Amino acid sequence: MAEINLQEIHDLLISVAHEAGRMMMAATPSYLSSGTKKNSADLVTETDQAVEKLVSTRLLSAYPTFKFIGEETYYQGQKLTEEPTFIVDPIDGTTNFVHTYPAFCISLGLAVNKSAAVGVIYNPFLDELYTGIKGKGSFVTRNGTKLRLPLKQEPEPLKDLSTCLVGTEWGSDRSGNNFAVKTKVFSKLAASKDDGGAMVHSIRSGGSAALNLVLVAAGQQDVFWEGGCWAWDVCAGWCILVEAGGIMVDGNPGDWQPTMEGRTYLAVRGAPSGQRDIVEEMWKVIGDGKMIYES
Ligand code: IPD
Numbered sequence: 001m002a003e004i005n006l007q008e009i010h011d012l013l014i015s016v017a018h019e020a021g022r023m024m025m026a027a028t029p030s031y032l033s034s035g036t037k038k039n040s041a042d043l044v045t046e047t048d049q050a051v052e053k054l055v056s057t058r059l060l061s062a063y064p065t066f067k068f069i070g071e072e073t074y075y076q077g078q079k080l081t082e083e084p085t086f087i088v089d090p091i092d093g094t095t096n097f098v099h100t101y102p103a104f105c106i107s108l109g110l111a112v113n114k115s116a117a118v119g120v121i122y123n124p125f126l127d128e129l130y131t132g133i134k135g136k137g138s139f140v141t142r143n144g145t146k147l148r149l150p151l152k153q154e155p156e157p158l159k160d161l162s163t164c165l166v167g168t169e170w171g172s173d174r175s176g177n178n179f180a181v182k183t184k185v186f187s188k189l190a191a192s193k194d195d196g197g198a199m200v201h202s203i204r205s206g207g208s209a210a211l212n213l214v215l216v217a218a219g220q221q222d223v224f225w226e227g228g229c230w231a232w233d234v235c236a237g238w239c240i241l242v243e244a245g246g247i248m249v250d251g252n253p254g255d256w257q258p259t260m261e262g263r264t265y266l267a268v269r270g271a272p273s274g275q276r277d278i279v280e281e282m283w284k285v286i287g288d289g290k291m292i293y294e295s
Pocket of ligand 1: 043071089091092093094095169170171172206207208209210226227228229230233
């Protein structure tokens with residue numbers, strides 16, 4: 001296979017992200033006109049579909065031999081291969097988009113050999129662009145200024161969960177095993193040490209896995225833990241995270257090298273020490289309450 005020019009792909013993804021951002025900002029979404037997928041908390045809008053069409057057309061006309069996996073055209077059984085693959089969420093944070101809560105974005109990733117090689121995430125409401133190329137670092141551009149991630153040149157060491165701001169998401173499953181595991185972990189994370197909890201600084205649920213990952217990459221959130229999201233929610237953010245010194249492990253205890261399609265993820269920010277301790281403490285909090293998702 002010919003050498004892939006990651007810089008060229010990164011530049012194209014940025015141009016597509018800006019075009020998609022204009023489409024999102026021109027739309028007038030409402031819960032009245034939104035459709036649902038798995039249940040009433042799993043929303044989709046015409047804009048999700050229109051943006052994915054634009055993105056797949058632009059990317060595949062420039063790179064016709066590449067594969068494409070997108071949230072709105074994914075079919076059961078579609079699998080990521082070693083081939084260069086664009087992995088795309090046209091709107092991550094669709095619920096936020098529908099409510100005009102200002103945390104939605106387009107998430108554009110390129111995976112090569114099943115690993116994230118380029119990531120571009122754009123929040124059009126805040127005009128914030130996050131980018132990363134494997135081996136070349138990651139950045140945020142806001143108000144016309146481009147800053148290297150993480151934002152602190154010398155991030156603090158990670159001590160234990162009691163000093164962490166943790167991002168996690170409710171997701172759309174509201175019953176069954178996975179809901180029970182999540183609510184138990186949320187409660188254990190928040191509870192006081194006297195009651196056997198981790199007493200984290202606080203818990204955030206921003207509503208977009210991709211934006212959670214870039215917050216961890218930036219060092220503005222120490223940890224992100226989630227089960228239920230998909231490759232398109234994490235591919236771009238994974239590249240940006242790792243390029244900022246962060247790590248991604250499995251959201252269920254035990255696996256230090258999770259797969260893109262594993263559906264359970266734990267991200268920890270870059271730090272001079274303590275990353276592994278945070279993972280181990282988080283896995284202890286989860287205990288034997290394994291989240292189970294089809295992949
Ligand atoms: C969802 C968001 C949400 C996460 C879900 C994702 P969508 O993506 O990232 O934060 O909890 O797992 O599916 O549906 O808004 O593209």
